[in-house]
Amino acid sequence: MARRAILATAAVVGLILPLAATASGQEYLIGVATRILILALAGLSLNLILGYGGMVSFGHAAFFGVGAYAVAILAYHDTMGEPVLTWPIELAGTQSAFVAWPAAMLISALFALVVGAISLRTGGLYFIMITLAFAQMLFFFFVGLETYGGDDGLSLWARSSAGPLDLGDPATFYYLTLGLVALVLGFKARLVAARFGLALQGIRDNEQRMRALGFATLRYKLAAFVLAGAVAGLAGALMANHSEFVSPALLSWQRSGEMLVIVILGGMGTVYGPVAGAIVFFTLEELLSQWTTHWMIVLGPLLVLVVLYAKRGLWGLVEDASRARPLPGKEERRGEPAS
Amino acid sequence: MLIVEQVLNGLQLGVMLFLLAAGLTLVLGIMNLINLAHGSLYMIGAFVAASVAGWTGSFVLGLLAALPAAALVGMAIEVVALRRLYARDHLDQVLATFGLILFFNELVSIVWGPRALFLDTPRWLSGAVEILPGLPYPAYRLAVLAVGLAVAVFLAWLVRRTRLGMLIRAGATNREMVAALGVNIRLLYTLVFGLGAMLAGLAGVMAGPIYAVEVGMGEHILILTFVVIVIGGIGSIRGALAGALLVGLVDTLGRAFLPTLFGAAMGPAAASGVGASLASMAIYIVMAAVLALRPRGLFPVHG
Numbered sequence: 166m167a168r169r170a171i172l173a174t175a176a177v178v179g180l181i182l183p184l185a186a187t188a189s190g191q192e193y194l195i196g197v198a199t200r201i202l203i204l205a206l207a208g209l210s211l212n213l214i215l216g217y218g219g220m221v222s223f224g225h226a227a228f229f230g231v232g233a234y235a236v237a238i239l240a241y242h243d244t245m246g247e248p249v250l251t252w253p254i255e256l257a258g259t260q261s262a263f264v265a266w267p268a269a270m271l272i273s274a275l276f277a278l279v280v281g282a283i284s285l286r287t288g289g290l291y292f293i294m295i296t297l298a299f300a301q302m303l304f305f306f307f308v309g310l311e312t313y314g315g316d317d318g319l320s321l322w323a324r325s326s327a328g329p330l331d332l333g334d335p336a337t338f339y340y341l342t343l344g345l346v347a348l349v350l351g352f353k354a355r356l357v358a359a360r361f362g363l364a365l366q367g368i369r370d371n372e373q374r375m376r377a378l379g380f381a382t383l384r385y386k387l388a389a390f391v392l393a394g395a396v397a398g399l400a401g402a403l404m405a406n407h408s409e410f411v412s413p414a415l416l417s418w419q420r421s422g423e424m425l426v427i428v429i430l431g432g433m434g435t436v437y438g439p440v441a442g443a444i445v446f447f448t449l450e451e452l453l454s455q456w457t458t459h460w461m462i463v464l465g466p467l468l469v470l471v472v473l474y475a476k477r478g479l480w481g482l483v484e485d486a487s488r489a490r491p492l493p494g495k496e497e498r499r500g501e502p503a504s
Numbered sequence: 505m506l507i508v509e510q511v512l513n514g515l516q517l518g519v520m521l522f523l524l525a526a527g528l529t530l531v532l533g534i535m536n537l538i539n540l541a542h543g544s545l546y547m548i549g550a551f552v553a554a555s556v557a558g559w560t561g562s563f564v565l566g567l568l569a570a571l572p573a574a575a576l577v578g579m580a581i582e583v584v585a586l587r588r589l590y591a592r593d594h595l596d597q598v599l600a601t602f603g604l605i606l607f608f609n610e611l612v613s614i615v616w617g618p619r620a621l622f623l624d625t626p627r628w629l630s631g632a633v634e635i636l637p638g639l640p641y642p643a644y645r646l647a648v649l650a651v652g653l654a655v656a657v658f659l660a661w662l663v664r665r666t667r668l669g670m671l672i673r674a675g676a677t678n679r680e681m682v683a684a685l686g687v688n689i690r691l692l693y694t695l696v697f698g699l700g701a702m703l704a705g706l707a708g709v710m711a712g713p714i715y716a717v718e719v720g721m722g723e724h725i726l727i728l729t730f731v732v733i734v735i736g737g738i739g740s741i742r743g744a745l746a747g748a749l750l751v752g753l754v755d756t757l758g759r760a761f762l763p764t765l766f767g768a769a770m771g772p773a774a775a776s777g778v779g780a781s782l783a784s785m786a787i788y789i790v791m792a793a794v795l796a797l798r799p800r801g802l803f804p805v806h807g
Contacts, residue, residue: 221595283792287799290538290594294734295795301727302788309781418727422602429599459614465607469585472592472600 168487172437179343183336195335196407201447202342203403208427208439209349210396215425216434217357218389219369223293224280224300225424228273228394230416232401234307235269237319237411244322262325262332262406269402270395276303277394281387300421307413318412325406332406342403346440349396354436365389366434430471432478441480505639510760511753512635516645518752519652523707524729525736525744526659527700533739533805534676535693537586538594540601542704542729543722544608549574549705550717551612554621563626570709571702578701582694590693605723613719623712648710655703656745663741672696676739728755731791737801746802751787758783 186194207229214220242249242258250256259265284295313319324332332338356362367375368382376382405411414420423446431442449467453460471478477485528542552573557566581604589597625644632640663669671692674682683689708722715721732751736743763779794802 215595221598223598283796287795290532290738291734291795291799291801293538293594293598294730295792297727298731298734298788298791302785302792305784305788306781309778309784418723422598425595425599426602429595459610461606462610462614465603465605465610468603468606469600472596472603473585473588476596 168483171483175440183339187336192335195339197447197451199335199339199342199407200404201443202339202346203400203407204424204427204447205440205443206342206346206349206400206403207397207424208431208443209346209353210393210400211424212428212433212435212439213353213356213396214386214389214393215428216432216438217362217369218365218386220285220386220390221293221425222296222390222393223418223421223425224296224298225393225397226416226418226420227280227300227303228277228397229401229404229420229424230307230411230413231276231303232269232273232398233405233411233415234313234319234401235272235398236265236325236402236405237321238313239265239268240321240323240325241313241319260323260326262327265325266399266402270398273398273401274391274395277391277397278387281390281394285383285386285390297418297421300416300418304413304416304418307416314412316413318410318414321405321409321411324409325402338406342407345399345403350436350440357436361385361388426468428478429476430468430478432480432482432484435478435480435484438478438480441483442478445479505636506760508636508639509641510757512641512645512649513760514753514756515749516648516652516752517756518749519649519656520707520711521725521729521732521752522652522745522748523655523703523710524725525732525748526655526741527703528729529733529736529739529741529744530672530696531700532733534672534696535590537590538597538601539586540598540726541581541604541608542700543726544605545574545578545701545704545722546708546711546725547608547612547719547722548577549708550623550712550721551616551621551708552705553709553712554623554717555616557623558621563624566623567706567709570705574705574708575698575702578704579694579698582697586697587690587693609719616719618719620716620718623709623717625713644713648714651706651710655706656741659741668695728787731787733801735791735794735801737803737805739805740801740803743801743803743805750790754790755783755787758786762786 182198183195186192186198207225210228211222211225214222239249239258240260243260245258248255248257280296280299284292284299287295307313308316324338326332327341330337330341332341357366364375364380364385367378368380368385372382401415404415427442427446428439429442430446431440432438449464450460453463457463475482524542524546528539531537531539531542549570553563553566553570555566556569557563560566585600585604586597589600625642629644629647631643633643633646635641635646661669663672671682671687675687675689675692679689682692707725711721711725728751732747733744734747735750736745736747759780762783766779766782798804
C-alpha cells in the first residue's frame with residue numbers, strides 16, 4: 166500500500182506544485198522542480214541500461230550533453246541566419262521544439278549507436294572505462310569547438326518555440342517536462358514488462374543462458390543502449406532550454422557519476438526509482454548547501470553508506486515494504502562481477 | 505630539437521602516469537577493486553608535500569612526509585570502507601569510491617582552502633641539463649623520469665623476485681587458497697593498498713612543481729590513468745608501463761604538433777580548433793582503437 170500512497174502523493178504534489186509555489190510567492194521552486202524532473206528523465210534513461218540491462222555506463226552524460234548541444238547549435242544558427250550545413254544538403258537552423266528536440270534525440274541515439282557498437286564488445290570493467298573514455302572524448306570535442314563557445318559554452322537567445330505553448334513561462338515548461346517524464350515512465354513500465362524488457366533482464370542476470378536460448382543478446386543490449394541515449398538526448402534538450410545555456414560541463418564525468426548516483430540512490434531496476442533518486446538527491450543538495458558550502462563532505466560518506474548498506478535504493482525499500490518479501494534471486498546476483 | 509624535447513616531456517608524463525597506474529592496476533588485478541579515489545591519494549601527496557616544504561623550505565622533507573601520509577590515508581580508507589567492497593560488483597565500487605572523491609575534495613578544500621598551492625622545485629634540481637648540444641632540458645623533469653624508471657624496476661623486482669611478490673601473485677590467483685595456507689591475506693591486501701597509495705602520493709609530489717597543486721587535480725589524471733590501465737591490460741605492471749608511456753607520448757606529441765599539422769593542411773583559423781580538439785581526444789581514440797582490436801588490453805593477464 167505504501168507504494169500506491171507515495172505514487173498518488175507524488176502525482177498530486179507534482180501537479181499542484183507550480184500553483185502552490187506561485188501562491189506562496191516562491192516561484193524559484195518551479196525552476197528547481199523542473200531541473201529535478203529533467204535529471205530524473207536522464208536517470209530514467211540510464212536506469213534502462215543500468216538497472217534492467219546490467220550495463221554500467223560511466224559516460225551517460227555524453228548523450229545528455231549531445232542532446233543539449235544539438236538544440237543550442239540549431240538555435241544558434243537560426244538566430245545568426247546561417248545554415249548548419251551547406252554540404253551534402255543545406256540544413257537551416259531552427260528554434261522549433263518540434264524539429265529541434267526530435268533532432269536532439271536522433272543525434273544522441275546515433276552517438277549511442279556508435280559508442281554502444283564498440284563498447285558492448287567488451288564487458289565488466291572495460292565497459293565502464295570505455296564508456297567513460299567516449300564521454301571524455303566528446304567533452305574535449307566540445308571544449309575545442311570554438312565556434313560554439315568552446316570552454317565558455319553557448320547561450321541561447323530564448324527557449325524553443327512550441328506552437329501555442331509559451332515555453333518561456335516557467336509553469337508551462339514545468340508541466341511540459343512533467344508530462345514528458347510521465348510519458349517516459351509509462352513507456353518504460355510497459356517496456357520492461359514486454360518481451361524486449363524481459364529479454365533484457367534475462368541478459369542482465371545470465372547472458373550466456375539467454376544466448377543459448379537463441380537470443381541475439383548483443384542486439385538487445387545495443388537497442389537498449391540506443392534507446393537510453395535517445396531519452397538522455399531529450400533530457401539534454403530540455404536542460405538546454407531550462408538553463409538557456411549549454412557548456413562542456415554538461416558532459417563532464419562528474420555529471421555521469423551524478424546520474425549513476427541518482428539511479429542507485431533511488432533504486433536501480435525499479436520503474437520509479439530514478440525519479441525518487443533525483444528528488445532526494447537534489448533536495449538533499451539544496452538543504453545541505455543552505456547549511457554549509459562544504460555539503461559534499463556529508464554527501465560523499467552518505468553515498469558510501471547507501472552503497473554498502475542500502476543497495477536496493479529508496480524505491481527498493483518502498484517496494485520491499487509493500488511486497489512484504491524481497492524479490493527472489495536478487496541476493497544471488499550481488500556477489501557476481503558486473504558484465 | 506623540438507621533437508626531442510617533446511618526446512622527453514611525453515616520457516616524463518608517461519612515468520608519472522605509470523606511478524599512478526602501477527598502484528591502481530595492482531589493486532585492480534589482485535583485489536578486483538576499482539578505486540576512483542586513487543586520484544585523491546595523489547592530491548593528498550601533493551598537498552602534504554607542498555605544506556611541509558612550505559614550512560621547512562625543504563623539498564626532501566616534504567617528500568618524506570607525503571609518502572607515509574598518502575600510504576596511511578590509503579590504508580585507512582582500505583580498512584574503513586574499501587575492504588567491504590572487494591566482494592561487491594564494480595558498480596558498487598565505482599559509486600562508493602566516487603563518494604570518497606567528493607569527500608576528499610571537500611576535506612582538502614576545508615583544510616587547505618580553495619586556492620592552489622605551489623611547490624617549488626628543489627634548488628639542486630632547478631637548473632637545466634644540456635642533453636644534446638644546444639638543447640637544455642630541465643633537470644627536475646629528468647629526475648622525474650629517473651625516479652619513475654627506478655620505481656618500475658623496483659616493482660618488477662618486488663613482484664617477481666621477493667616472497668611478498670610471490671604472495672601478491674598467489675593472492676591474485678586464488679585468495680581462499682592463500683588464506684588457507686596461513687597467510688594473513690587481509691593484512692597483505694592492506695599492505696598492497698598502502699604501497700599503491702604511496703606510489704600515488706609520490707606521483708603527486710613529483711607533479712607538484714610541474715602542475716598546480718589544487719583541489720580536483722587528481723581527477724583529470726585519474727581518468728588518464730584508467731586509460732593507461734585499460735590500454736595496458738588490467739592487472740599487468742608491464743602493461744601499465746607500456747600504456748603509460750604510450751599515453752604520455754600520444755598526449756604530449758598530439759598537443760604539440762597536431763594543431764600545426766592541421767594548420768598546414770587546412771589553414772590556421774579553422775585548424776587550430778580542430779587540431780586542439782583532436783589532440784585532447786587523441787588518447788581516447790587510441791584507447792577505443794586498442795579495445796576494439798584487443799578487448800582485454802595489450803598485455804592481458806587473466807585468461
